[in-house]
Amino acid sequence: MSIRGARIYGPSPPADSTTNWPLAPLERGVVFACPNCGKTTIVRSARARKLGVPYRCPECGFVGP
Template identity: 55%
Template sequence: MEVEFCISCGKGLNEEGSVIFKCPNCGEYTIGRCRSCREMGVKYKCPKCGFEGP
Protein backbone atom coordinates (compact mmCIF):
# COMPACT_ATOMS: atom_id res chain seq x y z
CA MET A 1 0.00 0.00 0.00
CA GLU A 2 1.39 3.37 -1.02
CA VAL A 3 0.88 6.31 1.32
CA GLU A 4 -0.58 9.33 -0.47
CA PHE A 5 -1.76 11.61 2.34
CA CYS A 6 -0.32 13.28 5.46
CA ILE A 7 -1.29 11.38 8.62
CA SER A 8 -1.73 14.69 10.49
CA CYS A 9 -3.72 16.91 8.12
CA GLY A 10 -4.78 14.66 5.25
CA LYS A 11 -3.10 16.81 2.60
CA GLY A 12 -1.59 15.09 -0.45
CA LEU A 13 2.11 14.26 -0.31
CA ASN A 14 3.01 15.71 -3.70
CA GLU A 15 4.90 18.78 -2.42
CA GLU A 16 8.66 18.95 -2.00
CA GLY A 17 9.71 18.20 1.57
CA SER A 18 7.04 15.55 2.19
CA VAL A 19 8.29 12.26 3.64
CA ILE A 20 7.15 8.67 3.92
CA PHE A 21 8.69 6.45 6.62
CA LYS A 22 8.00 3.44 8.82
CA CYS A 23 6.83 4.08 12.38
CA PRO A 24 9.98 4.56 14.48
CA ASN A 25 8.48 2.46 17.28
CA CYS A 26 6.87 -0.60 15.66
CA GLY A 27 8.27 -0.37 12.13
CA GLU A 28 5.07 -1.90 10.80
CA TYR A 29 2.97 1.12 9.78
CA THR A 30 3.99 3.46 6.96
CA ILE A 31 3.52 7.12 7.88
CA GLY A 32 3.29 10.05 5.47
CA ARG A 33 4.01 13.62 6.56
CA CYS A 34 3.63 16.80 4.51
CA ARG A 35 6.24 19.55 4.64
CA SER A 36 3.91 21.96 6.45
CA CYS A 37 3.14 19.59 9.34
CA ARG A 38 6.80 18.63 9.63
CA GLU A 39 7.93 22.26 9.80
CA MET A 40 5.25 23.20 12.35
CA GLY A 41 5.90 20.10 14.48
CA VAL A 42 2.29 18.91 14.25
CA LYS A 43 1.82 15.69 16.21
CA TYR A 44 0.97 12.37 14.62
CA LYS A 45 -0.04 9.02 16.07
CA CYS A 46 0.70 5.57 14.67
CA PRO A 47 -2.63 3.73 14.39
CA LYS A 48 -0.84 0.39 14.76
CA CYS A 49 1.03 0.87 18.06
CA GLY A 50 -0.07 4.29 19.39
CA PHE A 51 3.39 5.91 19.13
CA GLU A 52 3.11 9.72 19.05
CA GLY A 53 5.62 11.93 17.31
CA PRO A 54 7.26 14.12 15.93
Protein backbone atom coordinates in the same frame (compact mmCIF):
# COMPACT_ATOMS: atom_id res chain seq x y z
CA MET B 1 -13.25 14.73 -17.19
CA SER B 2 -13.24 18.09 -15.46
CA ILE B 3 -14.87 19.81 -12.53
CA ARG B 4 -14.97 23.60 -12.79
CA GLY B 5 -12.06 23.58 -15.18
CA ALA B 6 -9.83 21.32 -13.08
CA ARG B 7 -8.74 18.11 -14.73
CA ILE B 8 -8.87 14.88 -12.78
CA TYR B 9 -6.08 12.42 -13.41
CA GLY B 10 -6.26 9.03 -11.74
CA PRO B 11 -6.13 8.57 -7.98
CA SER B 12 -5.85 11.43 -5.54
CA PRO B 13 -2.37 12.62 -4.50
CA PRO B 14 -0.82 11.10 -1.37
CA ALA B 15 -1.86 12.74 1.87
CA ASP B 16 -0.17 13.42 5.20
CA SER B 17 -0.93 10.53 7.59
CA THR B 18 -1.95 12.73 10.51
CA THR B 19 -3.53 15.86 9.06
CA ASN B 20 -4.80 14.27 5.84
CA TRP B 21 -3.49 17.32 3.95
CA PRO B 22 -2.74 16.34 0.33
CA LEU B 23 0.88 16.69 -0.72
CA ALA B 24 1.39 19.38 -3.35
CA PRO B 25 2.66 18.06 -6.70
CA LEU B 26 6.23 19.27 -6.12
CA GLU B 27 6.24 18.96 -2.33
CA ARG B 28 8.76 16.53 -0.94
CA GLY B 29 6.98 14.53 1.71
CA VAL B 30 8.77 12.19 4.08
CA VAL B 31 7.72 8.54 4.07
CA PHE B 32 8.95 6.31 6.88
CA ALA B 33 7.96 3.35 9.03
CA CYS B 34 6.77 3.92 12.58
CA PRO B 35 9.91 4.19 14.74
CA ASN B 36 8.25 2.20 17.53
CA CYS B 37 6.57 -0.78 15.84
CA GLY B 38 7.68 -0.52 12.19
CA LYS B 39 4.32 -1.89 11.00
CA THR B 40 2.80 1.33 9.66
CA THR B 41 4.06 3.59 6.88
CA ILE B 42 3.73 7.24 7.87
CA VAL B 43 3.65 10.09 5.34
CA ARG B 44 4.58 13.56 6.57
CA SER B 45 4.10 16.73 4.54
CA ALA B 46 6.61 19.57 4.71
CA ARG B 47 3.87 21.84 6.03
CA ALA B 48 3.05 19.50 8.95
CA ARG B 49 6.75 19.16 9.81
CA LYS B 50 7.26 22.92 9.67
CA LEU B 51 4.24 23.59 11.90
CA GLY B 52 5.29 20.85 14.32
CA VAL B 53 2.06 18.87 14.03
CA PRO B 54 2.63 15.60 15.93
CA TYR B 55 1.87 12.31 14.22
CA ARG B 56 0.33 9.20 15.75
CA CYS B 57 0.83 5.62 14.65
CA PRO B 58 -2.61 4.00 14.25
CA GLU B 59 -1.14 0.57 15.00
CA CYS B 60 0.71 1.12 18.30
CA GLY B 61 -0.32 4.66 19.32
CA PHE B 62 3.23 6.08 19.24
CA VAL B 63 3.22 9.90 19.07
CA GLY B 64 6.10 11.63 17.33
CA PRO B 65 7.11 15.24 16.84
